[in-house]
Amino acid sequence: MLLLLLLFCLLLVAACFGCSMSRLRRPSSRRLLLAALGLLSVLAFWSSSEGAASFAGASWATRTLGRLPRAAGQAGNALPxxxxxxxxxxxxxxxxxxxxxxxxxxxxxxxxxxxxxxxxxxxxxxxxxxxxxxxxxxxxxxxxxxxxxxxxxxGPPLLKPASAREDLDAVDKRTIEAVRLLLRPRVIRAYLPEFAHKDGRTAYLRNHPIADPVGGEVPEKAAWLAMGEEKWKSWYDAHFENSPALLAELNSVLPDFEGLIHSEDSVSPGGASYDDIVFFAKMRTASLIKGLKPGPRLQAYMERMSDLSQIPLYSGMAV
Ligand SMILES: N[C@@H](CCC(=O)N[C@@H](CS)C(=O)NCC(=O)O)C(=O)O
Structure with a gap:
């Protein structure tokens, strides 16, 4: 497209000045005109060539000439x-x-x-x-x-290294099973873009084996696949119906996070760190669980991190 546009400009310039070319008596004026045409041709070729986007001057060319054609492997526009x-x-x-x-x-x-x-x-x-x-x-x-x-x-780095806090990990481990059983049946019930179509929901069921609601064992992958969609669904539904018990178990552990949260702005002392990247990510997903009762410090932390990261919590659409 850009190439065509530039070629069109080239022809237009040539047409406009072509007739006056013959009237340009001074050879220096002719040379100047030819040099300008040559420069335009080079720009047209440069901006259209494969891989131009990875060339060092590509950002200049992009700003000056518009969006470059995609280089191999490059998706979308100039934004990440x-x-x-x-x-x-x-x-x-x-x-x-x-x-x-x-x-x-x-x-x-x-x-x-x-x-x-x-x-x-x-x-x-x-x-x-x-x-x-x-x-x-x-x-x-x-x-x-x-x-x-x-x-x-x-811009300059923001994050401090992870502090490998065992106290946080220990409490987290006590919640992990209840969170999994509460979340899995919920994500496919929520209005989430990845599950807009039935095939998306079925793919999730297929790829995420869940514990037998009676025996508590998670089947091997092959056994899970052999069970088929009806059974997958019935197991997911059974856990969903068991939400009150799972919620009681989860909510009984949440107060233990209170003493572990340093401030609204960071879970660990010293400012934002990889601890927040991991911890807030889990809590944001968990906010899909209706009836989750974070203590005041955890709640304030989740809201503040949601602001800072510009990622809305699910609280308003919890299932
Ligand atoms: N270690 C990877 C793990 C990523 C991961 O497991 N992503 C999940 C989605 S939450 C995934 O893509 N699973 C494959 C699937 O859904 O088919 C990371 O930290 O990015």
Whole structure:
């Protein structure tokens, strides 16, 4: 498109000045005109060539000449793109750093049964995926966070290292099973983009075996696949119906987080750190659970982090 436009301009310039060319008596004027035409041709070729986006001067060309054609492997426009599922805590990790640094980006919510999009980007079905303009796509949430925090192109680093707090991990471990059993039946009931279509919900059921509501054992993958959709659903439904008991168990542990939260702004002393990336990501996903009763410190922390990261909590649409 850009090439065509430039060629058109080239022809127009040539047509306008072509007739006066013959009237240009001084050879220096002719040389000047020919040099200008030559420069335009070079710009047209440069801006259209494959891989121009990765060329060092591409950002100048982009600003001056408009959006360049996509280089191989480059998706979207000049903004970073994050390919995510909304419910995915690993995706929330990646989103936090963009929000905290106020970096404009495009969020791309993939359908949960979409294998082609992530595979084309990074070779397998996974989220989150970061596509920076002109660079290879990357996955692994904490690598994405590190890249965006450390690269001076996105401003000075914000995050302190993880403090590997055992106290936080210990309380977290006591909630993990109840959270899983409460969340899984809920994410596919909520109005989330990745589950807009039935195939997305079925893909989630297929890929997330859950404990037998009677025996408590999680089947092996092959046994789960053999059970089929009706049975998967009935097990998910059984856990959903068991919500009051699971909620009571979870809510009884939440007060133990109170003493572990340093302040609204950071879970650990010393300011925002990788502890917040991991902890807030989990809590944001957990906010989908209707009836969750965080203590006042945890609640204030979740709300403040939601503001700082620009990621809404689910509280208003909890299931
Ligand atoms: N270690 C990866 C884990 C990412 C991950 O497990 N993502 C899940 C979604 S929450 C996923 O893509 N699972 C494959 C699937 O849903 O098919 C990271 O931190 O980014």
């Amino acid at each position: 793109e994050l390919y995510i599922y909304d419910h995915c805590p690993f995706c929330v990790r990646a989103r936090i750093i963009f929000g905290m640094k106020n970096i404009k980006h495009n969020l791309v919510w993939m359908a949960n049964d979409d294998v082609d999009t992530p595979t084309a980007l990074v070779g397998k079905k996974i989220s989150p995926i970061l596509q920076l303009p002109g660079e290879s796509a990357m996955f692994e949430s904490l690598d994405i966070v590190r890249k965006i925090d450390m690269d001076p192109a996105w």
